[in-house]
Amino acid sequence: MKPIYMDHHATTPLDPAVLQQIMPYLTNHFGNPSSTTHEYGRQARRAVDRAREQVAAFIGAQNSDEIVFTSGATEADNLALKGIALHPSRGKGHLLTLATEHKAILDTVEKLKKQGFSVDFIRIDRDGWMDLDHLQELIRSDTLLISVQAANSEIGTLQPIAEIGKIARERGVPFHTDAVQALGRVPIDVVRDSVDLLSISAHKMYGPKGVGALYVRKGVRLASQIDGGGHERGMRSGTLNVAGIVGLGAACEMAAAEMPAESERLRILRDYLIERIENELDYTTLNGHRVERLPNNANFSFAFVEGESLLLACRDVALSSGSACTSASLQSSYVLKAIGIADSLAHCSIRFGLGKSNTREHVDFVVDLLKKHVVRLREMSPLYEMAKEGIDIDQFNWGEHSHDEH
Amino acid sequence: MSTDQVDYTEKVMDHYENPRNVGLVENANGVGVVGNPTCGDVMKLSIRVEDNHIVDVKFKTFGCGAAIATSSMVTEMVKGKTLEEALAISNKAVAEALGGLPRIKMHCSVLAEDALKAAIDDYLEKQKNQPDQ
Ligand code: FES
Numbered sequence: 380m381k382p383i384y385m386d387h388h389a390t391t392p393l394d395p396a397v398l399q400q401i402m403p404y405l406t407n408h409f410g411n412p413s414s415t416t417h418e419y420g421r422q423a424r425r426a427v428d429r430a431r432e433q434v435a436a437f438i439g440a441q442n443s444d445e446i447v448f449t450s451g452a453t454e455a456d457n458l459a460l461k462g463i464a465l466h467p468s469r470g471k472g473h474l475l476t477l478a479t480e481h482k483a484i485l486d487t488v489e490k491l492k493k494q495g496f497s498v499d500f501i502r503i504d505r506d507g508w509m510d511l512d513h514l515q516e517l518i519r520s521d522t523l524l525i526s527v528q529a530a531n532s533e534i535g536t537l538q539p540i541a542e543i544g545k546i547a548r549e550r551g552v553p554f555h556t557d558a559v560q561a562l563g564r565v566p567i568d569v570v571r572d573s574v575d576l577l578s579i580s581a582h583k584m585y586g587p588k589g590v591g592a593l594y595v596r597k598g599v600r601l602a603s604q605i606d607g608g609g610h611e612r613g614m615r616s617g618t619l620n621v622a623g624i625v626g627l628g629a630a631c632e633m634a635a636a637e638m639p640a641e642s643e644r645l646r647i648l649r650d651y652l653i654e655r656i657e658n659e660l661d662y663t664t665l666n667g668h669r670v671e672r673l674p675n676n677a678n679f680s681f682a683f684v685e686g687e688s689l690l691l692a693c694r695d696v697a698l699s700s701g702s703a704c705t706s707a708s709l710q711s712s713y714v715l716k717a718i719g720i721a722d723s724l725a726h727c728s729i730r731f732g733l734g735k736s737n738t739r740e741h742v743d744f745v746v747d748l749l750k751k752h753v754v755r756l757r758e759m760s761p762l763y764e765m766a767k768e769g770i771d772i773d774q775f776n777w778g779e780h781s782h783d784e785h
Numbered sequence: 786m787s788t789d790q791v792d793y794t795e796k797v798m799d800h801y802e803n804p805r806n807v808g809l810v811e812n813a814n815g816v817g818v819v820g821n822p823t824c825g826d827v828m829k830l831s832i833r834v835e836d837n838h839i840v841d842v843k844f845k846t847f848g849c850g851a852a853i854a855t856s857s858m859v860t861e862m863v864k865g866k867t868l869e870e871a872l873a874i875s876n877k878a879v880a881e882a883l884g885g886l887p888r889i890k891m892h893c894s895v896l897a898e899d900a901l902k903a904a905i906d907d908y909l910e911k912q913k914n915q916p917d918q
Contacts, residue, residue: 760845
């Protein structure tokens with residue numbers, strides 16, 4: 380049996396209807412959209428133009444040429460940040476972001492910092508919710524960009540995008556949002572929310588991998604990061620990935636049509652999952668904001684049970700964990716760390732990412748499975764035993780203890 | 786013995802799913818509790834030593850599948866052994882007995898070796914202070 384897929388923050392399956400629209404552009408319609416001297420090229424150009432309109436309509440952009448196609452959201456994030464920071468009209472200024480952003484943002488600002496830019500992180504609370512007053516305080520005369528994700532991929536916390544946009548507009552600072560997780564799940568409108576730059580990924584909304592886009596509001600000037608041929612209004616050179624772009628457009632159109640009903644369905648399923656876990660298991664913590672949260676996300680810590688061993692026990696369901704033992708670097712989740720979750724609880728965290736294929740039966744199945752194995756693994760956990768004896772495990776320094784002994 | 790594979794061997798899965806000797810030895814005379822500085826996991830091993838032989842051994846582990854499997858395996862390997870024989874068992878030998886571990890999981894087997902050494906140390910320490918009659 381194939382495991383039940385419940386990891387939709389990592390990626391989503393390609394929708395068959397999207398695939399159907401892509402197929403001709405992988406086969407017969409192979410033209411280069413830049414070759415407008417003949418019908419092959421013009422056919423491809425029409426397909427790209429249509430996709431550009433679908434993407435623009437989906438996010439409320441007024442003009443379809445505000446959409447710049449990229450290889451995905453990582454490239455879109457890089458283009459937004461470096462494009463703003465490195466534009467010759469601007470000096471080595473100041474950037475504002477969150478410690479819980481995607482690595483495409485964090486690694487990029489880290490690199491810019493090394494090049495002489497300054498970076499501040501806007502305060503977030505224990506739910507990962509950002510502090511708007513702190514944002515106001517941090518803005519300086521040389522602030523070049525505010526980059527705040529619309530939703531977090533691990534803990535599902537949404538950010539007050541419209542309020543951030545309003546502040547940014549008032550203070551005259553461009554505002555970028557990585558909306559990869561939020562798009563197709565909560566409504567976003569770049570005009571209403573005063574967004575200047577927005578990153579999109581196709582494969583998080585049932586489209587193909589390897590394609591995304593950056594919305595660039597008219598008048599926002601970016602330094603290109605990939606040169607050669609001047610495609611995409613000079614902002615991103617390279618022959619267009621026509622099939623991928625067609626898939627992104629189709630995925631946006633589908634998401635726009637399905638979102639209201641599907642998001643509500645997922646919210647009900649997710650609330651049922653949370654309710655069952657909280658009612659039927661003790662020593663659990665919901666990580667992230669209880670209300671301002673993606674409708675398809677839940678993230679729980681099951682105290683005293685290490686995440687990798689729990690995932691192994693529940694391998695009939697595809698889930699992920701913020702445990703150090705599941706990461707190649709043996710570091711626990713930086714997102715959980717950033718919101719002040721103790722390592723001992725990050726170690727026990729499991730992320731649930733619901734999607735179109737999931738049903739109430741799936742939720743019942745995963746909760747029953749978890750219950751069985753959490754109880755079993757706690758029975759063999761020395762930490763559970765200590766907690767029952769009243770020892771505070773966070774006060775106990777395991778690492779050093781071990782070093783001292785040997 | 787480590788491999789580049791990410792999957793666990795059948796033996797690891799067997800010891801993970803049906804761990805041997807889980808719990809605490811009731812009349813233990815040596816207990817070791819160690820933490821894994823690499824990723825923050827914990828193992829507690831209790832032993833009953835009689836006539837220089839480990840006559841009973843049990844474990845409790847908070848850790849990944851590999852940590853649980855190596856804990857289980859080490860209890861099987863030391864049962865009935867003399868203290869000297871038990872101390873000679875390396876983490877590599879435990880991993881080998883499990884048919885190998887993914888390279889990134891080798892450090893987990895160190896936890897089992899350390900816990901065993903800590904339990905034996907604890908036993909020897911107690912003997913010094915208060916010889917077991
Ligand atoms: S115990 Fe943490 S990776 Fe094995």
